[in-house]
Every structure is written in C-alpha cells, then in structure tokens.
Amino acid sequence: MTSFSHLVKALAIAVITTIAASATVMAQSLDKPFTVVEPAQIQWKDAGKGVKFAVISGDPSKPGPYVIRVIFPPGVMSAPHYHREDRYVTVMQGTWLAGVDDSWDPKTTQPLSAGSYMLHPAGAIHYDGGGTESATVQIMGIGPSSTTFLFPQVGDFGAPRKLN
Numbered sequence: 001m002t003s004f005s006h007l008v009k010a011l012a013i014a015v016i017t018t019i020a021a022s023a024t025v026m027a028q029s030l031d032k033p034f035t036v037v038e039p040a041q042i043q044w045k046d047a048g049k050g051v052k053f054a055v056i057s058g059d060p061s062k063p064g065p066y067v068i069r070v071i072f073p074p075g076v077m078s079a080p081h082y083h084r085e086d087r088y089v090t091v092m093q094g095t096w097l098a099g100v101d102d103s104w105d106p107k108t109t110q111p112l113s114a115g116s117y118m119l120h121p122a123g124a125i126h127y128d129g130g131g132t133e134s135a136t137v138q139i140m141g142i143g144p145s146s147t148t149f150l151f152p153q154v155g156d157f158g159a160p161r162k163l164n
Contacts, residue, residue: 042069049076049157051129056138060145071136072096077129077160080104081149087120087141094135099127102150105162106131125150127160 037056044052050073058066069092072078080102089096097109098118102125111131112118120126129135149156151163 044071047157048155049073051076051078051157058143060141060143062143064143065140066143066145067138067140069136069138071134072128072130073134074130074132075159076157077104077106078127078157079149079151079154080125080127080163081147081156082123082125083120083141083148084122084146085141085143086122087139087145089118089120090138091116092136092138094133095131096135096137097129097131099160101125102127103162103164104151104154104160106160107162129157129160 035057042054042056044054047053047070052071054069056067056069058064060066060068077097077099080099091112091114093114095114096112096116097106098112099105099109101108104127109128109131128137154163
C-alpha cells in the first residue's frame, strides 16, 4: 500500500470514530426526561379581578426559559404595561384582545382567536385581556421576567377604559 492509501484509510477511521463518539454524546445529552403537565395538574393562582395564572414550566423570576398560562375573564384586561424581556403569546381559548399602546381603550385592540400568536417585544407598551368572552393565553419567555405598569393608580387589571 502506498502512503497515500494509508493516509486515506487513517482519515476514514478517524471520521468514523468521530461520528460514533458524537452519536454517543448526542444520546447522552437526550437522557433528560420528558415533562408532561395534564390539565388537572395545573395549579391556578389568583392575580386579581378574576384573572388567573399558572406556571407550567420553569420559574419566571429566575434566569432561563419559562411557560405560563393566563385566564382573563370577560371584560377584564391588564392595564398598560411592558416587560423587559420578549414574550411569545399563543391564544389557547376564546378571543384575546391585544392593544399596542398606552391608551387602555378596548376599541383600539386587535381581537385574536384561539390558535393566534403574538410577539410582545421587550419594552413594548401593551395591554390585553378578555372581551365579551374569557380568553386563555400561554406565554413563553426567558427569565427573569419583569412587568412595569404605567398607571399604578388604576391597578394591574380591570375594566378597560380610554385613559388618554
């Protein structure tokens, strides 16, 4: 065999060994258990004015990914606010009303039906909630999460009305 043949054979063995080692490392990194949360396991908490929320995964107050769900009763919306992190919202049930300014005017909201998605960019002022029916949303983000309300005097949630 020529030295070139030996080089090709050695290179082929090195590639095969690297692929086999990578597959082993990949299999090891996938050893984490799957997490399943059934509806009966969800621990809902009261957020005020009939709004309920639940942490599905992670911890919004700590660094790392989190998933929460929020139920807004009919006619109740969050007051204008913003978050320091991007938040990814999926409407799970009902029609969710989303406003993208500080007016808290329900007439300027966009109704989003079940299955709709909306990105709330970090620092973007918004308000949202239930209209004529309740709405359930799932929100994902990377913590630690924070919420800053623009008008503390009106509270965190309530019946929306034009503020300005």
